[in-house]
Amino acid sequence: MDVVEFRPEPEQYAWTFGGVAPTHRITPGTVLRLWTEDAFSGRLQRTSDKPSQVLDMTQVNPQTGPFYVEGAEPGDTLALHIVDLTPARDWGASTTIPFFGALTGTDRTALLNEPLPEQTWIYQLDRARGTVLFEAQRSQLEIELPLAPMLGTVGVAPPGREVRSSLVPDTFGGNMDTPEMRAGTTCFLGVNVEGALFSVGDGHYRQGEGESCGTAVEGAMNVTLIVELIKGGQRSAGGAPINTAPAWPRLEHDDHYAVVGSSRPLEDAWRASQVGMVGWLGELYGLDPLDAYQLLTQVSRSPLANVCDTNYSAVTKIEKALLPGAEAYGGMHRHLRDQARGL
Amino acid sequence: MDVVEFRPEPEQYAWTFGGVAPTHRITPGTVLRLWTEDAFSGRLQRTSDKPSQVLDMTQVNPQTGPFYVEGAEPGDTLALHIVDLTPARDWGASTTIPFFGALTGTDRTALLNEPLPEQTWIYQLDRARGTVLFEAQRSQLEIELPLAPMLGTVGVAPPGREVRSSLVPDTFGGNMDTPEMRAGTTCFLGVNVEGALFSVGDGHYRQGEGESCGTAVEGAMNVTLIVELIKGGQRSAGGAPINTAPAWPRLEHDDHYAVVGSSRPLEDAWRASQVGMVGWLGELYGLDPLDAYQLLTQVSRSPLANVCDTNYSAVTKIEKALLPGAEAYGGMHRHLRDQARGL
Amino acid sequence: MDVVEFRPEPEQYAWTFGGVAPTHRITPGTVLRLWTEDAFSGRLQRTSDKPSQVLDMTQVNPQTGPFYVEGAEPGDTLALHIVDLTPARDWGASTTIPFFGALTGTDRTALLNEPLPEQTWIYQLDRARGTVLFEAQRSQLEIELPLAPMLGTVGVAPPGREVRSSLVPDTFGGNMDTPEMRAGTTCFLGVNVEGALFSVGDGHYRQGEGESCGTAVEGAMNVTLIVELIKGGQRSAGGAPINTAPAWPRLEHDDHYAVVGSSRPLEDAWRASQVGMVGWLGELYGLDPLDAYQLLTQVSRSPLANVCDTNYSAVTKIEKALLPGAEAYGGMHRHLRDQARGL
Amino acid sequence: MDVVEFRPEPEQYAWTFGGVAPTHRITPGTVLRLWTEDAFSGRLQRTSDKPSQVLDMTQVNPQTGPFYVEGAEPGDTLALHIVDLTPARDWGASTTIPFFGALTGTDRTALLNEPLPEQTWIYQLDRARGTVLFEAQRSQLEIELPLAPMLGTVGVAPPGREVRSSLVPDTFGGNMDTPEMRAGTTCFLGVNVEGALFSVGDGHYRQGEGESCGTAVEGAMNVTLIVELIKGGQRSAGGAPINTAPAWPRLEHDDHYAVVGSSRPLEDAWRASQVGMVGWLGELYGLDPLDAYQLLTQVSRSPLANVCDTNYSAVTKIEKALLPGAEAYGGMHRHLRDQARGL
Known part of the structure; x- marks a missing residue:
């Protein structure tokens, strides 16, 4: 297996999906050993750091990549298997950015309220204990929380000639910020442009579901990936199209299938993930959509x-233990798990 | 402990929260052994049954109760501990009701599309194996799914003189349809009217998160509850108000705290649950709201x-194992678990 | 024509739709000369009045009624023609209520922001000039605005055994807060319970579309209405059902047809009004739904x-001038306009 | 005044905001006489044309431009004054595109319903009468509707390195599809990149508010514009920043001020426009935000x-007649109206 190691210099960061020349051309099957900077571009380091003073909002969520995958064409499916995620620093940072977050007025949920106070929390890592330390800043509490590394941002170049900020999640993946994107996960993304042009970034040492204040325990990350390509446009013996690129990102773990939808309002994001799963169940088991809807319910x-x-x-997300055995994408996830064990 | 057993006759069903005379007056500490009819009022029995033909939409989601709790006043908090949920029939039913469900146009998400086809699934129970059997109706698949009994509907009379359909979830609880409402759970609800006037119903033998087609594996249920009352209006030694009734339903399991928000769009439902948890963390640990926001994130x-x-x-929902020890409501959940073991 | 005059005493106010005994029984064709208190129950009188200090939130939006209409049954349509709206006081009031309004966090859009400041504006009426006077409170500006009286709240008892606060708009009408509800308007509401049990209130001397701060220029109002009833369950010569009660409130002006939808998120409220208008166009012109969709667009x-x-x-809302002549509900609006002229 | 005439060849169409080299470099004050193709790229011509058969969805909503405005820098405000909109064809087209439109499931409001039928309507223009003719396709009705030309799409290159499809409306303008964008309107857009790089397209011969089926009476258009630039970064005598670029597009008519917000859910789009107007009222009259909120209400x-x-x-939108006289952007709209009269 080809192995590519890459730690980008700041001037090599990508800030968008699409619109950037690839840093590398790789072949399917390549192992990538990458370093990703944190979403703050490393600028938030102390509890006294205020986002409005230290952050450059034109330089947030830097991506490592994009990578051009040889042979990838629109209609294909990219498989990115996350072999390992290891924190690259001994601390992570989280903060409240003015007019950003779920429990405050924002530029989109535009209100007349003043922004919430800017407050920064620094989490010290204890690698031996496998924890990060929450330290309350305005009251008294310290809690050791289990380290649970994940990647906030994994995506390919978008369709329709678009270039999207690395802060955006959509059909092309991107800044989905789901704790499901962890070591052991295979992420399937439809290819929109030649070469797929995927990139990754936004390591989180830990994140709750919803990421309510807007920032997880953000930290630089050492990332090991295996990249595979599933060619589209194939047909089964019976003539049915197979390996159709998924409309929304799909994830496979050893024990779960998952689909991620991204939209507004939140019910539409969820509906996209549900309809995506109805489709996946149909592919896996030949289920009629209404039967799949019922089972999913x-x-x-x-x-x-x-x-x-x-x-x-x-x-x-569906637990595999509830379902009959099946081989999504011809057993690609199992294959990649095997490959990963050999590294 | 007082024990009240009650299996309502059809003419005794309650169809609303509020607006109904209590079937019983009970004292705090009472054990209730109840029977609840399914959400279809038992009318959907065969896979050939079509909702538009067999259901009476003015008689869906029948409730057992309401119960008047002696001494309960607005500002108090009702604690309902679910000791046991046992399916009362050997089959459950699910169906697609025209213009109802998450993945179809509805009366609220009003569209011009035709309704989805009406289709009914009957799930046979295997008590020995602890399963219900999914049988595809329009394609080929059978899957045994673990039985996971829960109550879809638990609520008190609403505030503001309102009477709400038993199909509605809101601040008063009601038709929340969360799998978190299972045996072992204590549900805390703010009391809005004298006597609290709570009722329960809508047993599900199993349900996925989101209940996308609109109906779970609906089934009659034998329900064992212990009812307790936490008086409000108390103050700590330092003068701070304690035992304030929660704005939204709170749940306590042995291993989790949870808050349920109900609204539209979905982000607002979730925001309510998040702000509710920020408040609960504040009560449990004296956390400043911004610190609680960060921890929650x-x-x-x-x-x-x-x-x-x-x-x-x-x-x-937060895993207790992540948090320092605490006693919500003076250890009420633990007390009720002890009581339950003694039954 | 029967004429009923009624100025309720405070203890006669209704605070809900449904759940209240009628103050009067009237026959179709009756003229009502009513007085309605303002939404603050008259308690907000000076710019120094703060809502949190002077309002009793259990007594807001008092309704005059309900009126029991002899012969009204579920499936019928109530026609309420607003003959005249005349301010009953020489001033109106508006204010910012904590956690209420469109541009602030609320109990539903639950956020961690502090509430906006409480500020009250009193508008002096100049009857000769037909204006109310806006006087800025925190900066310098006075503007005379044209008086434009409307009723915020017009509704019948809801279906499904529910009782809803007078603050709620839904299929039964209620607190729709639309400037379209003005003198000259006929409001068509589906009847849900025997007698219809309608009430009115919440006079606004003027209101912008959206009512962003949550309160219009609120003022007591003298209201003249004519009440008519359109029996349902009728069939045309060809056997088609006619005079079907509308799912959502319909309004007819001399120059427009309008449908009001009420839901969340806002797109769903609007979709309901659009689908309602597709249906109305179908009734008026025999249009296929897809043709009506196109025309509406x-x-x-x-x-x-x-x-x-x-x-x-x-x-x-559709301008009648754009459409061929038609007689909604057998010309009921024209008939009521004629009646009104005779008063 | 410089006058530039431009009718792009198909290979010169722009399909995005941002990411395209300018077709022209112009100086502020230039008059543009442009031709814009319709949103279907002219491919939908007969009522028998089905979108799924004749449209190329990678080539919809072609833009004329972009134009590089000499001297325009981020922080400046572009003023585009629409002098004239004249239909360039004698017919317009509208249609139902599968999974697109407000009253159907879509890729975002993902549902399991089948798409609505594809149906196309062709509207014949009568220039003498100033009308377009609606002809029902599935039922019987013909209606002459007044011609009311507007531009669906007017925008500049977006901020943050993004490239957006011409189908998208956002802070940079784009596909806002508002009937307010008509002859006589000045559109103010914040400049995000050097040269502003604005383009226009998507002529509508007529459109209702909401554009429910997703397509207006789409038609090629002859467009006359005057382009002006308002430099930012200036300060008043008192030192306050003036001519700050607006966060959302602002429109000025002879008789109204308007702000357009674009987001999801719909309440957020509207909130953005409301907060934008609170800001504009503050700029025009020195109003405190809370006073502006009240007045706006x-x-x-x-x-x-x-x-x-x-x-x-x-x-x-606010009627100027309700407000004291004011000069937005130093009277730019009046100046442009004067210029337009001289053409």
């Missing part, structure tokens, strides 16, 4: 991802 | 409840 | 009503 | 623009 797990970004993201 | 579990009812319901 | 006026109440209200 | 007109596009657009 009784087995869906619906953990929110983010309710603070440009689009909100919601997850529909 | 990193630890919240956010499973959806329903995205199909008059109001949508969303849950904010 | 090119002729709809869509002025918002309120974006602050329990449900938001949106209006779909 | 009583005078706002709130006509919806579109409830079908990627973002919904809502308008807040």
Whole structure:
């Protein structure tokens, strides 16, 4: 397996999905060992740092990439398997950014209220204990919370000639901010442009579902990925199209299938993930859509991802143990897990 | 402990929260052994039954109760501990009702599309295996799913002189349709009228988060509850008000705290549950709201409840293992668990 | 024509739709000369009055009524023609109520922001000039605005055994807060219970579309109405059902047809009004729904009503001059205009 | 005054805001005489044309431009005055596109319903009578509707390195689809990139508020514009910043001020326009935000623009006759009206 290592210099960061020349061209099957800067571009370091003073809002959520995948064409499906996520620093940061977050007026939910106070929390990592330390800043409480590394942002170049900020989640993935994007996950994304042009970033050492204040325990991350490509446009023996690129990002864990929808209002984000799962169940089991709707109604797990970004993201998730055995994408996830074990 | 057993006759069903005379007057500490009819009033029995033909939409979601709790006054908090939920029939039913459900146009999301086809699924119970059997109706698949009994509807009379349909979830609880309402749960509800006038119903043998098609595996249920009352208007030694009635329903499990918000759009339902949890964290740990917002951002579990009812319901939930020890409502949940073990 | 005059004493106010005994029984064709108290129950009188100090939130939006209309049955349509609205005081009041209004966090759009400041504005009426005077309180500006009296709240008892606060707009009408409800308007409401049990209140001397701060120029009002009843369950010569009660309130002016939808999110309120108008166009012109959708797309006026109440209200409105002549409800509006001229 | 005439060839159409090289460089004060193709790229011509067969969805809503305005820098405000809009064809077209429109499930409001039928309506123009002819396709009705030309799409390059489809409305303007964008209107847009890079397109011969089926009476248009630039970064004698670029598009007519907000859900689009107008009233009259909120509450007109596009657009509008005299942007609109008269 080809292995590519890459730690971008600040001038190499990508700030968008689409619209950026690739940093690398890679072939399917390549292992990537990457470093990603945190969403604050490393500028928020102390509890006395105020976002309005230290952040440059034109330089938030830097991405590592994009990577051009040889042979990837519109209609194909990119499979990104997250082998490992290891914090690259011994601290993470979170903060309240004026007019940003789920429980405050924002530029979109435009109100006349003053912004919430700016407050920054720094979380110290204890690698031995596998924890980050929450320290209350305006009252008294310290809590060790389990480290739970995830990637907030994984995406390909969007369709329709668009270039989107790395802060945006949509059909192309992007800033979905779901704790489901963790080591052991395979992420399936429809390819929109030649080469797919995917990038990753926005490591979180830990995040709750919904990311209510708008920022997780943000931290630089060492990321190991395996990249695979599933060609589209194929047909089964019976002539039915197979390996159709999914309309919304799909995730596969050892124990769950998941679909992520991103839109507003939140019910629409969730509906997209539900209709996506109805489709996936149809592909896996030949289920009629109404039967899939019924089954989903009784087995869906619906953990929110983010309710603070440009689009909100919601997850529909099904435990594999509830379902008959199946091989999504010809067993791609299992194959990638095997590959990962060999690294 | 007083024990009251009650299996209502059809003419005794309550169809609303508020506006109904109590069937019983009980004292705090009473154990209730109840039977609840299913949400279809038992009329949907065969896969050939079409909702538009067999249901009477003025008689859906019958409630058992209401119960008048002696001494309960506005400002108090009612604690309902679910000791046991046991299916009262050997089958449950689910169906697609025209213009109802999350993935179809409805009376509220009014569209010009034709309704989805009416289709009914009957789930056979296997008590020995602890399962219900999903049988696809329009394609081929059978799956045994674990039985996971819950109550869709638990509520008190609403404030402001209102009488609400038993199909509605709101601040008074009601038709929240969350799988979190299961045996072992204590539900805390603010009391709005003298006697609280709570009722329960809408047993589900199993339900996914979001209840997308609008109906769970609906079934009659044997319900064992313990009822307690927490008087409001008290003050701590320092003079701070304690035991303030919660704005939104709170749930306590052995291992989680949860708050349920119900509104539209879905982000507002979730915001209500989040702000409710910020308040609860403040009560439990003396946390400043901004510190609670931050902590919540990193630890919240956010499973959806329903995205199909008059109001949508969303849950904010925190694992107790992540938090320092605390005694919500003076340890009421633990006390009720002890009581339940003695039954 | 029977004429009933009624100025309720405070203990006669109704605070809900449904759940209240009628103050009067009237026959179709009756003229009502009513007095309505303002939404603050007259308690907000000076710019120094703060809502949190002077208002009793259990006594806001008092209604005059309900009136029991002899012969009205579910399935019928009530026609309320507003003959005249004349301010009953020489001043009106508006204010910012904490956690209420469109541009602030509320109990539903629950946020962590502090409430906006409480500020009260008193508008002096100049009857000769037909104006109310806006006087800025925190800066310098006075503007005479044209008097434009309307009724914020017109509704019947709701269906489904419900009792709803007079603050709520829904299918039964209620607190729609639309400037379209003015002298010269006929309001058509589906009857849900025997006698219809309608009431009116919440006079506004003037209001912008959306009622953003949550309160219009609120003032006591002298209201003249004519009440008519359109029996349902009738069939045309061809057997088609006619005079079906409308799902949502319909308004007819001399120059416009309008439908009011009330829901959340706001797009759903508007969709309800649009689908309602597609139906009305079908009734008036025998238009296929898709043709009506197309026509509506090119002729709809869509002025918002309120974006602050329990449900938001949106209006779909079509200029009659754009349409062929037609007689809605057998010319009821024209008939009532004629009657009104005779008073 | 410089006059530039331009009728783009199909290969010169722009399909995005941002990401396209300018077709022309112009100086402030230039008059543009442009031709714009219709949103279907002219491919929908007969009532038998089905969108799924004749449209290329990668080539819809072609824009004329972009134009690079010499001297325009981020922070400046572009003023586009629409002098004249004259239909360039003798017919316009409207249609129902599968999974697009306000009263159907869409890719965002993802449902399981089948799409509505595809149906196309062709409107013949009668220039002498100033009308377009609605002809029902599935039932019997013909109506002459007044011609009311407008531009659906007017925008500049977006901020934050983004490139957006010409189907999108947002802070940069774009596909707002408001009937307020007509001859006689001055549109003020904040400049995000050097040269502003604005383009226009999507002529509508007529459109209702909300554009419910998703397509207006779409037609090629002859467009006359005058382009002006208002430099930002200036300060009044007292040191206050003036001519700040507006957060959302502002429109000025002879008789109204208007602000357009675009977001989802619809209440957020409207809130953006309301907060935008609170700000504009503050600039025009030195009003405190709370006073402006109050005044707006009583005078706002709130006509919806579109409830079908990627973002919904809502308008807040105030009649100038209600307000004291004022000169927005130093009387720019009046100046442009004068210029237009001289053409």
